[in-house]
Amino acid sequence: MTSTSLAPNRLGPTITIGEILVEIMAVHRGDGFMEPIELTGPYPSGAPAIFIDQCAKIGGSAGIIASVGNDDFGRINVERLRADGADVSAVSVSADYPTGSAFVRYREDGSRDFVYNIAKSSAAQLSLTGEAKALIARAGHLHVMGTAFSIPGAWDIMDHAIGVIKNRGGSVSFDPNLRKELLGQGDMLARFARLVEIADLILPSGDELFVAARVDGEAAAIQALFSHSATEIALKRGERGSTFYGSDSTRLDCPAFKVEEIDPTGAGDCFGGAYVACRRLDMPADKALEYANAAGARNVTAKGPMEGAGSRRQLDDFIANTPRAAL
Numbered sequence: 001m002t003s004t005s006l007a008p009n010r011l012g013p014t015i016t017i018g019e020i021l022v023e024i025m026a027v028h029r030g031d032g033f034m035e036p037i038e039l040t041g042p043y044p045s046g047a048p049a050i051f052i053d054q055c056a057k058i059g060g061s062a063g064i065i066a067s068v069g070n071d072d073f074g075r076i077n078v079e080r081l082r083a084d085g086a087d088v089s090a091v092s093v094s095a096d097y098p099t100g101s102a103f104v105r106y107r108e109d110g111s112r113d114f115v116y117n118i119a120k121s122s123a124a125q126l127s128l129t130g131e132a133k134a135l136i137a138r139a140g141h142l143h144v145m146g147t148a149f150s151i152p153g154a155w156d157i158m159d160h161a162i163g164v165i166k167n168r169g170g171s172v173s174f175d176p177n178l179r180k181e182l183l184g185q186g187d188m189l190a191r192f193a194r195l196v197e198i199a200d201l202i203l204p205s206g207d208e209l210f211v212a213a214r215v216d217g218e219a220a221a222i223q224a225l226f227s228h229s230a231t232e233i234a235l236k237r238g239e240r241g242s243t244f245y246g247s248d249s250t251r252l253d254c255p256a257f258k259v260e261e262i263d264p265t266g267a268g269d270c271f272g273g274a275y276v277a278c279r280r281l282d283m284p285a286d287k288a289l290e291y292a293n294a295a296g297a298r299n300v301t302a303k304g305p306m307e308g309a310g311s312r313r314q315l316d317d318f319i320a321n322t323p324r325a326a327l
Helices: 047-057 072-083 130-137 146-150 154-167 180-184 188-198 208-213 218-225 267-280 285-299 312-321
Strands: 014-017 021-026 039-045 062-069 091-094 100-106 112-117 141-145 171-175 232-236 242-246 251-254
Touching: 014 047, 014 154, 014 267, 021 072, 039 047, 039 072, 039 100, 047 062, 047 072, 047 141, 047 146, 047 267, 062 072, 062 130, 072 091, 130 154, 141 146, 141 154, 141 267, 146 154, 146 188, 154 171, 154 188, 171 188, 171 267, 208 218, 232 267, 232 285, 242 285, 251 285, 267 285, 285 312
Parallel strands: 014 062, 014 141, 021 100, 062 091, 141 171
Antiparallel strands: 021 039, 100 112, 232 242, 242 251
8 A cells, every 4th residue: 555545745734732841851760759860851842742843854844733831941842843844833832831841760660750740831721823723724634642632722723623624635643642541531532532533544552552443452453443534554563663554454564673772752753753744745654664663763762752853864874774673
């Protein structure tokens, strides 16, 4: 399957909606933040921001609807996104709330401790501004991340964007990166189900496949997702690479790249940003998977959630010079 149902890049940018954060990381591994420790950062972060940065950096037209504070944490994010080619015209600046933040410390087993400030930060102050409406009006594709469901105001913006973008011949992708325990809260389950029903592309990671499909077993889950609007699924398998499923029964497996992992945060977001951009640039599925795997793998080799995001040229060099794991 070389063609895609995703709207071409020329129709307008890929846009996403959600949180922009800074990430501040503990230099040394340990348990929590109960004592003074050495920190590094701030690093630009937030799953939608990482996604859209990689999308723009690889050459796709891209923009984001978000909010930051009138502070250095907000400025470092906006400047990074702008420098990498993303449209930041719909990033509002709050005079009343600081930019969202996440303090992160890795434990010895590789798991993490977090201290977040999102709910009481500018990240939670999303609204359908005139700038947001203007970006949506010229967009060709909407990428929705499950993390955005927990942000007040985000759904109203997404609902508006879905109608506008679909009406002008655009497409939608969905990364269901949301814990199943959260789906029982309020209207979240219905909203989640709607995205599964209307998405042209679904990009789950591991067990997110079963959460999205609401059935167990990979084959059954794939079949369930294709009973809706999806025409392709890009399944992220981490160290085992990735798999493309097409609604025409095509399956393509792509091996992972063998790298030394420094910081896994943002790998899946970079995968998604690269994959969506490549498919909208009319790249065949096997090549888009290769770039997506490379984007995710390259990103984990640097400390910081989007410090390893790569341009097309950087990813070409990475692909040419990095060994691959066996399928």
